[in-house]
Amino acid sequence: MTLRRLMWAGLWHRRRPAALLGLSLGLSAALLSLGLHAASAIHTRTQPPPALGALIVGPPGGGLPLALCGAWFLLPCPGLMPPGALAAVEAEPSLRQAVPFAAGDALGAQPVIATVTEAFAEGPGGLRLIAGAPLPTARAALQPWLDGGPAPAATPALVLGARAAARLGLGIGGAAALQHGAEGAAHGPPWTVVGLLAPTGGPVDEVAFADLGAFVGMDAHQGGGRGVSGAWLRPRSGVHKAILRARLSAMPGLGVADLLLERQRLADRLGLGAQLAGLIAALGLLALSLAAAAAAAAGVEARRRELALYVLLGARPAQLRALLLGESALLGLAAGLSGALLARVLWAALRSPALRGPGLSLPSGAGPSLDLVVAVFFAALSAVAALPVAWRAARGRAQDELGAAG
Numbered sequence: 001m002t003l004r005r006l007m008w009a010g011l012w013h014r015r016r017p018a019a020l021l022g023l024s025l026g027l028s029a030a031l032l033s034l035g036l037h038a039a040s041a042i043h044t045r046t047q048p049p050p051a052l053g054a055l056i057v058g059p060p061g062g063g064l065p066l067a068l069c070g071a072w073f074l075l076p077c078p079g080l081m082p083p084g085a086l087a088a089v090e091a092e093p094s095l096r097q098a099v100p101f102a103a104g105d106a107l108g109a110q111p112v113i114a115t116v117t118e119a120f121a122e123g124p125g126g127l128r129l130i131a132g133a134p135l136p137t138a139r140a141a142l143q144p145w146l147d148g149g150p151a152p153a154a155t156p157a158l159v160l161g162a163r164a165a166a167r168l169g170l171g172i173g174g175a176a177a178l179q180h181g182a183e184g185a186a187h188g189p190p191w192t193v194v195g196l197l198a199p200t201g202g203p204v205d206e207v208a209f210a211d212l213g214a215f216v217g218m219d220a221h222q223g224g225g226r227g228v229s230g231a232w233l234r235p236r237s238g239v240h241k242a243i244l245r246a247r248l249s250a251m252p253g254l255g256v257a258d259l260l261l262e263r264q265r266l267a268d269r270l271g272l273g274a275q276l277a278g279l280i281a282a283l284g285l286l287a288l289s290l291a292a293a294a295a296a297a298a299g300v301e302a303r304r305r306e307l308a309l310y311v312l313l314g315a316r317p318a319q320l321r322a323l324l325l326g327e328s329a330l331l332g333l334a335a336g337l338s339g340a341l342l343a344r345v346l347w348a349a350l351r352s353p354a355l356r357g358p359g360l361s362l363p364s365g366a367g368p369s370l371d372l373v374v375a376v377f378f379a380a381l382s383a384v385a386a387l388p389v390a391w392r393a394a395r396g397r398a399q400d401e402l403g404a405a406g
Helices: 003-013 015-045 063-070 085-090 139-146 162-168 212-216 219-224 240-249 259-302 304-312 317-351 369-394 396-405
Strands: 055-058 095-107 110-115 129-132 157-160 175-180 185-197 208-211 230-235 255-258
Touching: 015 259, 015 317, 015 369, 055 063, 055 240, 063 095, 063 230, 063 255, 063 259, 085 095, 085 230, 095 139, 095 212, 095 240, 110 162, 110 212, 139 212, 157 162, 162 185, 208 212, 230 240, 240 255, 255 259, 259 369, 317 369
Parallel strands: 110 208, 157 185
Antiparallel strands: 055 230, 055 255, 095 110, 095 175, 095 230, 129 185, 157 208, 175 185
C-alpha cells in the first residue's frame, strides 16, 4: 500500500476525531480569512484617492464622516449642505474648483455617487476616462435647481470605476437601474453606461458615478430637500490648501475634511484595535496548535498497533514521520481551504443589498490568492503541531514500544 493510500486510510479510520479537529481548524480559518478580507477592504478604501480633491466640504458632523462618505465611499453621508453653502465655498479665492456630489443609492453591491462633468476635467484631481464620455450635466446647469427651480433635463448616464464595471459586467452602452433605500429596491428608469474609468488601485475603482442632474430629478429624491451631500475641493497650489481649510472651518454650518489628516486619524484609531486583534489571533493560533498537537498525540496512541505493524513490515522512521505529518498536513489543508471558501461566501453575503444597511458599502475583499495562502498556512500549522509526536513515534523509545506491540 502506498504512503498516500495509508494517509487516506488513517484519516478514514480516525474520521470522528479528525472531523472534530478539522471543524475547529476550518472555523479558525474562516475567522482568520474574514479578518484578512476586512483588513484588505479597509486598506483599499482608505487610501487617499488619486483623484477628486484634497479637501471635502459638507454638512457639519466632523471630518471623518465626510471622508468615509465622500472619499472612501464606506458609509452614508451625514446629510445635505445648507442652502447657499456651495456658492459661498466657490467664492473663496484660494479655491481652484469645487465639484459637488450626492450619495445614497447603489448599483448592485457598488456605491453610487452622483456628480457633474467637472469631476472628469483634465489635470490634477480629474477622474481619467479610458473609454466613452464624461457625465453630461455641468455644474452651472445645476444652479437653477439649487435656487428652487426645476431639475435640469439630463440623460440618466453612468461612468463606472474599473472594479465596478468588472463586477457588474457592464460596458459602454450597458444599462441598469439604481437601488434606493434600506430595502435596495430598484427605482427610476434604466441608467446607461457612457464611460469607463482607468484603474487607480483606490476607492474610485469601486464606484458607479451617476449624472447629478438626472439624479436629483428622480422622483425618489424629490422629497429630501434641495442640496448636495458635499463637494470635492481642489485648492490652488502652495499654501492655499491650509488657508482654504482654515477659512471653511470658520464658516457656520459646514464640515471640512482634509483627506490626508483624516486617514492618519483613522489609522491612529484603528491601530490599537489592530494590535489587540493581532494579540487575540496569536493566542487563538497558539491554543489551536496545542489542540492539534494533543489530537495528534492521541491519534498516535490509539494507533500503536497499526504503526507497529508498519514497523514489522519494514517501514523506516522517515516513512512513519512522513505518514503522520502528511495526514496532519492534509487535514489542515482541507480545513484551511474550506474555511477560506466559507469566509469568501460570507463576505459576499455581507456585501449583498439584502444584508447591508442603507448607504453602507462594503468593499470587495482580498483576491483568490488569499484562499491558497490560508490553506497552506493551516496545512503547515497542523504539520508543525504534529512534528514532535511524529518524531517520537518514529524514533527511540516510541519505536521500541511499537515493535513490542507487534
